[in-house]
Amino acid sequence: MDTKKKIAIIGAGPGGLAAAMLLAHDGYDVHVYEMKGQVGGRNGRLTLENNYHFDIGPTFFLYKPLLDEVFEKVGRKLEDKVQLIPLDPLYQLIFKRKKLYPSSDPSKMRDEIMRVFPGNEMGYDRYLKEEGRRFSAISKVLKLPFTHISDYLHPDVITGLPYLDPFKSLYQRLKRFFKDEELIYAMAFQAKYLGMSPWECPSAFSILSYMEHAYGLFHVQGGLNALATAMKEEAESFGATFHFNAHVSKVNVHNKKVTSIVVNDEEIVVDGAVLNGDFASSISELVSETHRPSWNDRKLSKKNYSCSTFMLYLGLDTQYDHLHHHNLIFAEDYRSNVLDMTQRMVLTPDASFYVHNPVKLDASVAPKGHSALYVLVPVPNTLADINWNELKEDYTQRVLQFLEERAGCTNIRNHIQALKVITPFDWRDDYGVYLGATFNMAHSFDQLLYFRAHNRFNDIRNLFLVGGGTHPGSGLPTIYQSAIISAQLLKEELK
Numbered sequence: 029m030d031t032k033k034k035i036a037i038i039g040a041g042p043g044g045l046a047a048a049m050l051l052a053h054d055g056y057d058v059h060v061y062e063m064k065g066q067v068g069g070r071n072g073r074l075t076l077e078n079n080y081h082f083d084i085g086p087t088f089f090l091y092k093p094l095l096d097e098v099f100e101k102v103g104r105k106l107e108d109k110v111q112l113i114p115l116d117p118l119y120q121l122i123f124k125r126k127k128l129y130p131s132s133d134p135s136k137m138r139d140e141i142m143r144v145f146p147g148n149e150m151g152y153d154r155y156l157k158e159e160g161r162r163f164s165a166i167s168k169v170l171k172l173p174f175t176h177i178s179d180y181l182h183p184d185v186i187t188g189l190p191y192l193d194p195f196k197s198l199y200q201r202l203k204r205f206f207k208d209e210e211l212i213y214a215m216a217f218q219a220k221y222l223g224m225s226p227w228e229c230p231s232a233f234s235i236l237s238y239m240e241h242a243y244g245l246f247h248v249q250g251g252l253n254a255l256a257t258a259m260k261e262e263a264e265s266f267g268a269t270f271h272f273n274a275h276v277s278k279v280n281v282h283n284k285k286v287t288s289i290v291v292n293d294e295e296i297v298v299d300g301a302v303l304n305g306d307f308a309s310s311i312s313e314l315v316s317e318t319h320r321p322s323w324n325d326r327k328l329s330k331k332n333y334s335c336s337t338f339m340l341y342l343g344l345d346t347q348y349d350h351l352h353h354h355n356l357i358f359a360e361d362y363r364s365n366v367l368d369m370t371q372r373m374v375l376t377p378d379a380s381f382y383v384h385n386p387v388k389l390d391a392s393v394a395p396k397g398h399s400a401l402y403v404l405v406p407v408p409n410t411l412a413d414i415n416w417n418e419l420k421e422d423y424t425q426r427v428l429q430f431l432e433e434r435a436g437c438t439n440i441r442n443h444i445q446a447l448k449v450i451t452p453f454d455w456r457d458d459y460g461v462y463l464g465a466t467f468n469m470a471h472s473f474d475q476l477l478y479f480r481a482h483n484r485f486n487d488i489r490n491l492f493l494v495g496g497g498t499h500p501g502s503g504l505p506t507i508y509q510s511a512i513i514s515a516q517l518l519k520e521e522l523k
């Protein structure tokens with residue numbers, strides 16, 4: 029390139045960081061504007077007093093090959109930047125009367141199914157075989173941009189569409205393989221990564237549990253936020269510039285093209301822009317409605333959004349050895365709990381929740397002998413009639429009680445050295461997440477592929493979207509994929 033084209037990336041979440049790596053490597057003059065003081069967004073690092081460190085959001089690093097692909101595209105290797113620790117078992121699943129320890133080693137997993145759910149082993153063999161075929165067909169579909177309806181005629185889509193099985197839910201799909209309800213839940217809870225119910229989530233997302241079983245899960249030394257730091261450093265090594273505490277308040281558009289952006293009241297002229305902020309809230313805040321007829325405020329408000337999460341980050345002066353790295357504690361009536369969260373929009377007395385206990389594998393997250401527990405309770409988004417300002421204290425106590433009674437964390441209240449709570453209101457107000465819907469626009473079939481916000485924004489030629497709100501969807505692997513697609517589209521547009 030003769031003169032470097034200037035690209036503004038708005039937000040340094042995983043999508044923005046992957047785009048920064050790819051575009052800086054390809055010779056663009058990349059400037060990343062991040063309103064917070066650090067990289068990562070929801071994938072950032074939280075440090076509390078007395079040296080306790082947490083991931084804010086993602087703790088499940090699944091389908092590593094996609095991040096490998098981002099690194100390979102710029103001639104680098106992920107393992108040279110971060111230390112990856114494979115998980116075996118993948119997680120501890122705690123049901124009312126049973127515990128299951130799934131593994132990505134098929135023979136161990138088979139033995140585990142025989143131990144806890146005898147008679148389902150053959151179903152597991154079929155699941156691996158059939159879902160493997162399905163995954164390879166669907167993953168090709170997810171790599172396409174879907175900027176035109178004619179993309180449905182692409183040969184990979186024609187081959188892949190039957191595998192999408194659009195009229196079945198994830199739960200119905202898994203019922204083909206497994207008899208025991210709880211084993212189905214063990215393969216379906218991953219719908220949580222999309223903030224959806226297994227009974228509503230399209231069957232195509234059975235590939236999520238398949239990815240865990242086929243490709244494993246990893247912890248990253250220091251937390252998954254270390255991925256964000258590594259990506260920032262890689263982008264910088266190719267010349268990208270990061271601007272922190274840099275709030276973008278406007279994207280100026282003329283003749284369907286971004287001409288400039290406004291950052292902390294200063295106008296900056298650009299050749300193109302990549303938007304990584306939460307799609308629904310950023311597009312409505314930054315782009316005047318006249319420039320986005322396809323995604324006006326009314327249309328945004330009519331879409332379905334994921335659930336939210338209530339979070340506790342606990343610095344403790346003890347360690348709970350019985351906890352694994354990932355722990356999921358299921359409500360006795362899991363289905364009713366999921367319905368409460370996604371449809372009835374109320375809190376369940378007997379909620380399901382997740383506990384992350386990284387100190388088992390990673391001593392860097394807490395002082396010696398201490399631990400840093402992260403607790404996530406899926407709850408309705410802010411459309412629910414719940415006043416989190418009033419409920420925050422009570423619900424914190426309720427979750428501590430869950431930890432004591434259902435996760436075996438005896439006397440936890442006496443061990444708390446540091447505590448941070450994030451409610452759905454905080455996701456909305458402090459993290460700019462539309463309706464506090466932490467996993468973005470829901471992944472129902474009518475909001476996927478062509479019907480999700482396009483990677484090249486529908487109404488503006490040189491504005492590209494990356495992150496969980498655009499195609500292919502929320503979750504780290506699909507977010508990295510969105511950056512690969514958008515970087516390619518940008519290169520085609522600005523050549």
Ligand SMILES: Cc1cc2nc3c(=O)[nH]c(=O)nc-3n(C[C@H](O)[C@H](O)[C@H](O)COP(=O)(O)OP(=O)(O)OC[C@H]3O[C@@H](n4cnc5c(N)ncnc54)[C@H](O)[C@@H]3O)c2cc1C
Nearest residue numbers: 039041043063069070071085086087088276305495496504
């Ligand atoms: C609690 C939780 C748990 C999750 N767990 C998992 C998991 O285990 N595995 C998984 O794969 N996924 C998980 N996810 C989903 C997803 O991977 C993460 O949310 C991910 O961080 C989303 O990435 P993103 O690229 O969309 O951007 P975000 O992380 O949302 O980052 C966007 C960035 O843009 C910045 N920004 C926004 N507006 C502006 C502006 N106007 N000017 C400047 N900067 C701006 C924000 O400050 C932020 O840094 C989880 C999410 C949450 C919230």
